[in-house]
Amino acid sequence: MEGRMLDFIALAVLCFVVLTIIYGIIFIHDIPYNIAKKRQHPHQDAIHTAGWVSLFLMHAIWPLLWIWATLYKPGYGWGLHSGKETETEQPSEHSTIMLVELTERIARLEEEKKHMQSHYNRLIKQLHGRITKLESGQTAEEEL
DSSP states (O other), rough: OOHHHHHHHHHHHHHHHHHHHHHHHHHHHHHHHHHHTTTTTTTTTHHHHHHHHHHTTTSSSHHHHHHHHHBBBBBBBBSSOSSSSOOOOOHHHHHHHHHHHHHHHHHHHHHHHHHHHHHHHHHHHHHHEEEEHHHHHHHHHHHH
């Protein structure tokens, strides 16, 4: 009786190990698809199908699927830009926010510049008045 009980326990452990390995392989083969899904990859369905094909090829193409899934980045694309924007590209939300902030900062600086110019103009007028008074005082003393 004890021998049969140990056989059932061994069978249960063997089934558990086999199922764990099978589910582990399926989980691992799905990693590129999960990456593609998270990044909203335009070819995520193809990556998922290729992942299942990879199971029959003993994961021979799996590293290529990983690279294919990680090449695409949301908001950035494939990363193959030359650095020059084309006319058809839309500005990103971040660049639009930065543009608005810079425009507001420029407007504030222009207001500050006007304020400083009027302040300096007043000072120049005051100094001009003082110089005129001093010059007129000197000429009055010279005449005496």
